[in-house]
Amino acid sequence: MVKITDVARHAGVSPSTVSYALSGKRPISAETRARVEASIRELGYRPHAGARALASNKSNVLAMVVPLRAGINVPVVMQFAVSVVTTAREHDHDVLLLTQEEGEEGLRRVADTALVDALIVMDVQLHDPRLPLLRALDRPSVLIGFPADPAGLTCIDLDFKAAGELCVEHLAGLGHRVIGLIGSPPEVYVRQTAFAQRVVQGFTAAAARLGMSSTVHPCEATPAAARTVAERLLREQPALTGVVIHNEAILEPLIDAFEHLGLRIPTDLSLTALCPDELAETLPVPVTSIAIPSREVGEQAVHLLMSKLDNTPVPSATLLRPRLTARASTAPRTM
Amino acid sequence: MVKITDVARHAGVSPSTVSYALSGKRPISAETRARVEASIRELGYRPHAGARALASNKSNVLAMVVPLRAGINVPVVMQFAVSVVTTAREHDHDVLLLTQEEGEEGLRRVADTALVDALIVMDVQLHDPRLPLLRALDRPSVLIGFPADPAGLTCIDLDFKAAGELCVEHLAGLGHRVIGLIGSPPEVYVRQTAFAQRVVQGFTAAAARLGMSSTVHPCEATPAAARTVAERLLREQPALTGVVIHNEAILEPLIDAFEHLGLRIPTDLSLTALCPDELAETLPVPVTSIAIPSREVGEQAVHLLMSKLDNTPVPSATLLRPRLTARASTAPRTM
DNA sequence: CTGAAAGCGCTAACAG
């Protein structure tokens, strides 16, 4: 194994000069730098990660905790993970993968052993048991999702309220005046993350602001519940021409249900959804949708972490602007 | 930060005794060990990962390269990754996540900087550009999948030949005598991994051995191609009652096509497939299938790596026995 | 702009 002293000897300089040439932490004359770089290349020198971590007190490794719960969308998690790794590499960091299963002990372990410099935690719940630990840890962290009390934490997520608004605005722009929101199962509005409520807030606020008639219906993730809610919606709002769906598991059953009730999409009824693009594109009717920008979330999460490692202050909350992709399921009102 | 000397002082022993108490690499009297453990707990001592890696020349970290190519099944990759992390943790190792994108340079980097002790490489291609590097690296590695020339490497995968045989045997057991294999797109049989050919070999060999009439049809991954191949199969083998499908992308189109042609499944036609259980279960007709045992692959890959790190010799090729799950798409022959 | 040297915290001979 070739080490820094080998390079130093070969280049006719001291080890510290090699180190500084590598880190750029102090000025090096052009010629010296050239000589050092040549020696590094010639000898194939690679600094030993452990030695570096020990001497500098930085491992240049980030921990990333991925969720395992049922109900999460695996491709979305994967996209996010890839984006984190790619962005981390651009900042000369590697990524250690932890499973949710390891829990708090896993986070504590990698932080306390100095295996990692910072942590990214996905799928944060409203009252996540890991929050006290993350607050207490001596290493910075970024959370994907917003807990009930984000004080003392750095969080990032899609702006779900704006997403609710954007769906309504899109429908309003097409001339729709009577709309409904089909939401997640009732229990989601109680526990879990706050995002479901925020969609409702945005939806309701925008509808009121735009003078639209609107209702909200939580819905279990079963085809039977989908049929029931579709029927109920039409009974309660016979003039309904627009629907926002925030329940990706029953998107297809809902489309079926509406068509069984004699409504053509988008001729009679316009549909917009909050769901992954992958899903929206492959439905029988491609659905106008807003997706969680997983790539952007991953990128920004890493940027936030890098700032924190630099001691640059960062906002406690980062809300990403929703982007709506218009597809075949929405059209101007015809009735 | 509390270090090993702090623990040693607190317990009234030498640092090496603490180290050995932790590693178990030399006998420690019960009382001493108890005292050391008490001190460790009391002080909340955590050994510094970098210092350990430097002194012991082992980082206790494995690299795992995940694929990004289009056409890979993301949930399967995720299951595999989780299984690797979980198993690695049981062996006191962590897992560093690398993307395919980093390529050979990424592998070389984490190996040469001693960031990782060993590597797991997924989605190995027939003529994978990373093979020479993996052979040359001073750290052990395990490949998921078989390249054209596995010499000097350690590989693991489902036994695809046995999987082909097992499908045929299952159909034979139900009384079917005339069967067909609908395979992957033609180009898959040329490039990529060798697994597609091996399924064909197993299928053909078993059919011959059992005195069955059989044909093989590669098929593009489009619904149109699915319809065409279904028609052709029936034209060429009017007595056909059993089909094996090795092309998960068109499983559903194929089922539709057969039913459009007037065949009820499984009454008129029995279907078995090689595909993820997740998919087999959610098709309109749940399909009897053999899945890649991602969990087992991950586990075994880590076990192989641990053996290699221990200098225990391991087989160069590990083929996992296929397990067939019978579902609604296969039934005894009725005609 | 460059060098010398003191650690970083731990492991593993070596010595008893």
Place this chain on the structure above:
DNA sequence: CTGTTAGCGCTTTCAG
């Protein structure tokens, strides 16, 4: 069964 000690390879003062 336990202690002493010499590094592991690098970064970073301190000195010039």
